[in-house]
Amino acid sequence: MSEFLRRTRAIVWKDLLIEVRTKQSFTAMAFFAALVLFIFSFAMGADVRLLQATGGGLIWIGIAFTGILSLSRTYQSEELAGGLEGLRILPGEQRAIYIGKLMGNLALLLTLELFLFPIAGILFQLELWRVAAPLAGVALLGTLGFSIIGTFYAALAVHVRARELMLPLLLFPALVPVLLGAVNATTLILTGDPDGAMSSWIRLLVAFDVIFLVVCTWIFPLVLEE
């Protein structure tokens, strides 16, 4: 087990180090996320109440669009110099590669959300600070679900022709439960929860995360196989 953790840590460390040293992609992604939120304001009109009511949904669409960009890069950096090939032929547990990549994506997206949520708060006039703690919980559960399926399908799409098209095509339908859960939970936090519907959405997110974390980790070696 400690072997597994050591491998996972090595992958996460390597990916985050590349990210920190190059920085370009993170800056560009944060800018893109802000841009998406900005454009939503044009689509919805300048009506503040409308933006407040739909804010939860707009934030998560922003996360999903930005997340897709980050996911498709997960294995592309490996592919250039045959890095994935190298990881694959290393003896030992290949599932550590998946968990490592998953953690890296999760860390990157959560950092991005530290920028995205305040920007949404300013643009849509949402009182986010007051509800920061529950919001962080929902963001964690939703982003985890997104990264679990995303990191898994990204490994598959990287070998297929037209991968930029393939990844969203596979990912978005599969993510419907995560999007519904995260959007509704976020909206309930922002606008109040008179009927006590919150626990259903949290349970849905937790169930999705647990089920697919197990399934995807289990069959990941089959994706990597040559």
Add this chain to the structure above:
Amino acid sequence: MGKTQKILGFLALLLFIIGSVVGLFIVRADAAMGDVQRLMYVHVPAAWLAMLAFFIVFIMSVLYLVQRNPRWDLIAASSAEVGVLFTALTLALGSLWGKPTWGVWWTWEPRLTTTAVMLMIYIGYLAVRSFADDPDKRARWSAIVGIVGFIDVPIVYLSVYWWRTLHQPPSSPRSVAPEILFALLLNLLAFTVVYVYLLMRRYRLAVNERELERIVAHHTRQISHD
């Protein structure tokens, strides 16, 4: 194989005609809904077949990953194609029924929405197949999508169900008049035979396609050697 297929094709046609005649002319129309209700005799069997077809995809995908026999992959692919056809048919027929009954072509009813998401998941499955060039990789990757997608469908249903609680539960057989039930079961049988026939035809075609692919690859290699 050839003779069995002919008999099965004839049987499928015969049952389909009988089922349609019974459903259209012999059984009385529903008192409340009128003739529109007759759409049920094709809508429900099409929906049932979509489920059956995707269940077969799931089973064949698991079998393929365990045994690596190309036959399971080709059956899965054939079943997915027939399933997508019947899912699209289910949505189209549901829409035709929805317009006079609910007054709209489309509504975010849980079963309807889930069916649409299911259609997208399996279009993704077929897209993976068409974008992967190597037959073995294509089989492995699409089997993975077939498994993850199938596990996702019930979770999608649950999430959409919570999202739109204005559902109507499916009528249990006890609340339906016996002759309506008879016509429905007859059409279910007819559609199932049609499915088996289509699956067999598509499988034969898939075997030929794969053989052709092998020959072309072989000759291309030879030419490049010369």
